Amino acid sequence: MDLDEFIAAVEILRRPELRGLPVVVGGDGDPTKRGVVSTASYEARAFGIRSAMPLRTALKRCPEAVFLAVDAEAYLAASREVMQTLRTFPHPGRVVVEVAGWDEAFLAVEAEDPEALAREMQARVLERTRLWCSIGVGDNKLRAKIASGYAKPRGVFRLTRENWFELMGPMPTVELWGVGRKTADKLESIGIRTVEELAGADEEALARRFGPSTGPWLRSLGLGEHGGRVTDEPYVPRGQSREHTFQRNLTDPDEIRAGVLEMAETLAGELRRVGRPIVRVVVKIRFAPFFTQTHGAKLAEPSLEGAAVREATLRALDRFDLVRPVRLIGVRAELADPVPVPRGTP
DNA sequence: TCTGGGGTCCTAGGACCC
């Protein structure tokens, strides 16, 4: 299940006068500033505006578009309503819901007529949340995910072992979920352009080129035979991070260090509330014009103490040469494996 | 066009050990 133009749709719901207009959500809503498009409404997409495009580019493509700031809390609330609707969907037998982001979820369910069930789910989501979604039906997660793309907007589409090669065989590899521009180019350099060529490629050759795990995985993508189980086990984050791009580059090393330390403190404060000790702190700095370095430092032991976090952050910071202008600073906390709570413990 | 913010997983190279 993948919600259609999700972020734009939520904004249009609370501002109905925007319906039918080109709407672009991204950054703080000012398209002359540094920032990118989170989601564009279908009307805005007609002007060539796409997710991840710089807001300044979007403004040039459609100066009359409505630009709105990102409101993460509103989207999270809407997302939760949708997920709850799916979890409580009346069905004989279990419906396993694996949330895969604000606007999508995998559903494991058995049905005589999957398309009919998908239509019922889509109708219920619309009725309960006023949001349209598209549903891909597949015999595994990979095929269902790709099918959801063909289902858009407001549709249902089935992709299984039966029609995989007929449909996907001639497609360029970049259409596969997990293959981006870089990997597609690298594949092309060894003569693999299409999905069926990837499916028929030599696994040894792929392993040599892409590594022992990635190589064979890529071939399985070509076959449409990958994805793993759908699970509704609670998600346990491995890390938590903050980052910020400045409107104007920073040049004062003291200002940069102060900003990083403040971020680390904020992060430690949040983690203290959930009781997840920090194992390692990684500092990220993006220098002008646009190149990024990271340096990390392990804590002596997993900790949430301000002094320990501060010390590790300073140790990581020490490894940077802060001589060029900085456009972004970031801090990531890597977390200790959560201690399982014994049954019966309050 | 001038490139956000929040994540995950994999790889390669170096250090270190036996």
Added chain:
DNA sequence: TCTGGGGTCCTAGGACCC
């Protein structure tokens, strides 16, 4: 005198996704 082979751990960077 000039150097094996296997294993693990750590780190930085790359690639991808939403």
